Amino acid sequence: xxxxxxxxxxxxxxxxxxxxxxxxxxxxxxxxxxxxxxxxxxxxxxxxxxxxxxxxxxxxxxxxxxxxxxxxxxxxxxxxxxxxxxxxxxxxxxxxxxxxxxxxxxxxxxxxxxxxxxxxxxxxxxxxxxxxxxxxxxxxxxxxxxxxxxxxxxxxxxxxxxxxxxxxxxxxxxxxxxxxxxxxxxxxxxxxxxxxxxxxxxxxxxxxxxxxxxxxxxxxxxxxxxxxxxxxxxxxxxxxxxxxxxxxxxxxxxxxxxxxxxxxxxxxxxxxxxxxxxxxxxxxxxxxxxxxxxxxxxxxxxxxxxxxxxxx
Amino acid sequence: xxxxxxxxxxxxxxxxxxxxxxxxxxxxxxxxxxxxxxxxxxxxxxxxxxxxxxxxxxxxxxxxxxxxxxxxxxxxxxxxxxxxxxxxxxxxxxxxxxxxxxxxxxxxxxxxxxxxxxxxxxxxxxxxxxxxxxxxxxxxxxxxxxxxxxxxxxxxxxxxxxxxxxxxxxxxxxxxxxxxxxxxxxxxxxxxxxxxxxxxxxxxxxxxxxxxxxxxxxxxxxxxxxxxxxxxxxxxxxxxxxxxxxxxxxxxxxxxxxxxxxxxxxxxxxxxxxxxxxxxxxxxxxxxxxxxxx
Numbered sequence: 001x002x003x004x005x006x007x008x009x010x011x012x013x014x015x016x017x018x019x020x021x022x023x024x025x026x027x028x029x030x031x032x033x034x035x036x037x038x039x040x041x042x043x044x045x046x047x048x049x050x051x052x053x054x055x056x057x058x059x060x061x062x063x064x065x066x067x068x069x070x071x072x073x074x075x076x077x078x079x080x081x082x083x084x085x086x087x088x089x090x091x092x093x094x095x096x097x098x099x100x101x102x103x104x105x106x107x108x109x110x111x112x113x114x115x116x117x118x119x120x121x122x123x124x125x126x127x128x129x130x131x132x133x134x135x136x137x138x139x140x141x142x143x144x145x146x147x148x149x150x151x152x153x154x155x156x157x158x159x160x161x162x163x164x165x166x167x168x169x170x171x172x173x174x175x176x177x178x179x180x181x182x183x184x185x186x187x188x189x190x191x192x193x194x195x196x197x198x199x200x201x202x203x204x205x206x207x208x209x210x211x212x213x214x215x216x217x218x219x220x221x222x223x224x225x226x227x228x229x230x231x232x233x234x235x236x237x238x239x240x241x242x243x244x245x246x247x248x249x250x251x252x253x254x255x256x257x258x259x260x261x262x263x264x265x266x267x268x269x270x271x272x273x274x275x276x277x278x279x280x281x282x283x284x285x286x287x288x289x290x291x292x293x294x295x296x297x298x299x300x301x302x303x304x305x306x307x308x309x310x311x312x
Numbered sequence: 313x314x315x316x317x318x319x320x321x322x323x324x325x326x327x328x329x330x331x332x333x334x335x336x337x338x339x340x341x342x343x344x345x346x347x348x349x350x351x352x353x354x355x356x357x358x359x360x361x362x363x364x365x366x367x368x369x370x371x372x373x374x375x376x377x378x379x380x381x382x383x384x385x386x387x388x389x390x391x392x393x394x395x396x397x398x399x400x401x402x403x404x405x406x407x408x409x410x411x412x413x414x415x416x417x418x419x420x421x422x423x424x425x426x427x428x429x430x431x432x433x434x435x436x437x438x439x440x441x442x443x444x445x446x447x448x449x450x451x452x453x454x455x456x457x458x459x460x461x462x463x464x465x466x467x468x469x470x471x472x473x474x475x476x477x478x479x480x481x482x483x484x485x486x487x488x489x490x491x492x493x494x495x496x497x498x499x500x501x502x503x504x505x506x507x508x509x510x511x512x513x514x515x516x517x518x519x520x521x522x523x524x525x526x527x528x529x530x531x532x533x534x535x536x537x538x539x540x541x542x543x544x545x546x547x548x549x550x551x552x553x554x555x556x557x558x559x560x561x562x563x564x565x566x567x568x569x570x571x572x573x574x575x576x577x578x579x580x581x582x583x584x585x586x587x588x589x590x591x592x593x594x595x596x597x598x599x600x601x602x603x604x605x606x
Contacts, residue, residue: 028571035313036313036314037313048575056585057578060566060577060578060579060580060586061566062576063566063577064566065361065363065566067360069359070362070363072574074575074576077575077586278362278363278364278569278570279362280354280364281403281569282316
């Protein structure tokens with residue numbers, strides 16, 4: 001094939017340089033990774049979940065490595081929306097990439113308030129609602145498992161966000177992700193992102209104690225990729241039929257360009273990369289480059305041609 | 313920019329059972345590394361083990377980086393099998409190291425693998441002609457021998473072994489000596505404790521610290537650097553607070569990103585909240601830490 005593949009994608013109201021986005025919770029506020037590569041080389045980045053008030057997070061230990069993955073129970077530690085706007089957003093706004101702010105809230109009203117505070121600010125390209133984080137005892141889980149609350153939360157954020165696109169990041173800890181994805185789409189989400197971490201647990205048999213102070217944590221990493229692929233594929237058909245304008249963002253265990261291609265073939269327009277950044281800090285960049293190589297090798301002229309291209 | 317490097321293994325020998333000295337050819341990192349800092353090292357490509365792991369810098373030797381590590385889990389077991397010639401991926405140095413700036417009469421307190429960063433600190437102190445007291449504790453003679461050999465190997469003038477009485481009078485004598493020219497005599501005196509009494513003082517290394525600090529002297533130690541198991545660090549912090557001596561501790565925590573992003577590696581901060589070991593630490597002023605909650 002002659003020439004380089006076109007890596008641009010249109011996703012949930014945004015035009016991205018390439019389909020690789022750094023996932024929330026693994027990429028800090030973006031700047032932490034700037035010593036390793038220029039974030040302008042990514043399609044986008046999603047900052048750590050931001051709440052109305054600062055959150056200290058869970059007591060340690062907060063992380064544990066497991067076979068092919070890791071558990072985390074950070075507890076959504078963040079500096080709160082006002083400090084985020086004052087201290088982190090000015091730097092983010094100068095970066096030539098799509099900055100998505102992930103929102104964590106404990107009520108429908110709080111989601112609306114947060115979305116209203118952030119939408120339209122310079123540097124905020126889109127909002128991603130975390131309705132799925134399993135780490136906080138009261139919160140995310142309750143919204144994300146049930147189509148009704150997911151719809152309410154999405155609607156509140158969409159109404160408050162005006163022209164700023166709202167994405168909804170869903171939990172895999174449900175029997176069927178389709179009704180929840182449809183509820184988000186119905187309520188005005190421009191993209192549905194899945195999957196967040198799977199609820200898990202690690203035990204130290206010698207001490208007979210749970211490894212994490214929080215006991216439960218979210219499982220991420222290569223171990224969960226088959227679950228993520230299944231859920232993207234599962235949601236894709238119904239979503240495309242009923243809400244063709246709503247895009248899917250695939251994530252869960254992506255560690256290579258080929259992994260990213262798999263998610264796109266399953267139906268994702270773009271992907272997010274999380275835990276791979278802990279294996280090496282420039283993983284997102286490497287994955288974007290590898291995806292380009294994959295397209296070149298497979299004679300794919302536009303990376304967006306991969307989306308939904310699974311042969312069954 | 314911080315470069316993620318592929319460094320060639322040039323040595324990886326046991327210094328005692330289950331403890332290895334890894335030597336990596338990585339001039340950029342070796343030039344930048346300071347005592348107390350760490351590197352993030354991926355011990356094998358691929359997803360098993362998945363995460364890069366933090367290793368404290370044990371020293372540098374020209375363009376070579378030294379890492380002293382104990383086999384503790386799957387990753388370090390795999391690392392112990394790394395042969396010279398193998399390339400490993402790493403980046404760093406990361407984190408805040410020991411602040412040796414103002415110290416005139418420092419005490420270094422190592423427990424077990426705490427020797428790894430503290431031997432590097434001792435080397436830098438020796439280079440600066442600052443006399444130091446090094447207190448080393450372990451379970452038994454067998455467990456400490458290889459580690460103390462490493463300390464000795466790092467120092468140009470070697471070490472002098474001393475009793476508690478010798479430790480007490482050490483600074484007065486050495487400070488006078490330091491005012492004259494460097495004589496080539498050891499500037500580092502080493503006191504050792506073992507829990508079973510098979511070598512040195514029978515008991516805990518913090519006993520030696522208490523002894524060294526309790527004697528009323530004109531020339532009190534002015535800084536205590538420590539690295540070791542958490543109960544030891546707690547005791548060091550308590551003793552130093554009581555004696556009103558500045559104290560820097562090197563803390564550990566299970567870590568993921570190593571760059572300050574994920575907030576996985578926190579320890580409780582004095583006054584509430586948490587400190588990231590990879591960013592605010594791993595070396596912290598003992599007063600920054602809420603020892604009750606650690």
